[in-house]
């Protein structure tokens with residue numbers, strides 16, 4: 001079927017008659033080399049049967065020049081290895097189809113098969129890898145230990161992931177390294193144990209993990225920055241009122257002096273207000289320092305009626321500027337609450353300033369803000385600020401208390417956010433509604449101090 005056991009035909013003729021055209025040159029070269037060296041040869045080639053079928057042959061033998069010096073005599077055996085070849089082809093196709101890089105290693109650690117994906121992963125051509133020790137693919141810092149791991153695997157060969165929790169790296173031809181995961185499978189063959197290593201490049205996953213971590217860190221940083229930003233905005237917002245009060249009063253004082261009609265008692269009043277505003281600014285800063293330090297606020301018994309009266313006194317000049325009447329309706333039997341007076345003052349100031357703003361387009365004769373206190377049935381005290389302004393626009397209703405939400409060109413959108421956090425930190429609630437007859441009412445309820453009656 002293959003080459004005759006002894007040559008009567010020329011080698012060329014015989015090969016041309018039966019051997020597959022693609023294998024002829026290789027076989028001829030093998031035989032010529034064997035004839036020249038007199039060494040044993042081994043070659044696999046395909047033959048075409050008379051009926052056109054193709055069979056794989058394996059031939060081993062020795063060839064010698066004939067006595068005439070022209071012919072070649074071959075002695076050896078030929079075996080039909082078609083079945084084995086078909087199985088090998090199937091195996092190769094299967095490994096090629098694998099999404100992993102496949103490296104098949106024999107029990108001496110030599111690479112006997114790689115698929116195209118493994119070539120791409122490690123940057124070698126197949127022929128550069130076949131027959132090499134598998135350590136060629138292992139980073140140098142691990143390579144010396146690798147034969148030990150190989151021996152351990154062969155001693156107890158079971159299919160399992162390699163590395164047992166260690167981070168694994170592959171080494172490319174150019175020396176660069178990349179993170180991998182490896183699944184090991186022992187394959188028992190007549191020629192001994194082979195180990196099939198399925199290699200997956202996990203660079204993309206590692207990169208994504210690192211990115212996610214960085215993201216988290218950035219988010220943490222951003223939220224800290226956001227908190228600081230809000231705090232800074234709150235401080236700026238709350239200091240704005242006393243500072244503009246100081247500037248207004250000081251400018252008025254300057255005008256008195258410039259005009260030469262310096263009325264000492266008026267000047268004294270202005271200076272008293274300036275001192276009060278300065279103190280208030282100091283109190284605001286102290287309150288924020290307290291919030292940052294997470295210490296208890298300066299908790300005291302607070303009578304909300306006194307507080308409202310105080311705030312009205314502070315805002316009287318503002319009310320005049322806005323041509324606005326500032327009225328109070330105070331429940332004479334109001335129990336005290338436990339709270340921080342500066343913070344409660346901030347709540348009222350913010351609500352009243354918003355009320356003034358809301359009445360910019362209200363006819364002068366209708367501009368009125370009413371601050372009322374009353375005892376709720378449930379033991380809480382309700383304080384409300386009602387205006388006769390534009391009312392709360394429908395689209396603003398849900399976001400009123402969000403930080404940085406504002407419908408005003410010059411607004412920061414901090415006022416109501418601050419108000420709500422203060423009210424809630426006092427165990428209270430706040431609500432806003434539009435009122436029949438025009439305008440809005442903001443009311444907050446704070447539980448009365450236990451056992452308090454005044």
Ligand SMILES: Nc1ncnc2c1ncn2[C@@H]1O[C@H](COP(=O)(O)OP(=O)(O)OP(=O)(O)O)[C@@H](O)[C@H]1O
Nearest residue numbers: 354358391392406407408411412413414415416440
């Ligand atoms: N009394 C009110 N009547 C109608 N709308 C109001 C009233 N109070 C608040 N609003 C609406 O709620 C929004 C948010 O108020 P908030 O006090 O939080 O911020 P702001 O007043 O706009 O700015 P600032 O930070 O200077 O206080 C206002 O822009 C306004 O649209």
Ligand SMILES: [Mg+2]
Nearest residue numbers: 350354415416
């Ligand atoms: Mg405001």
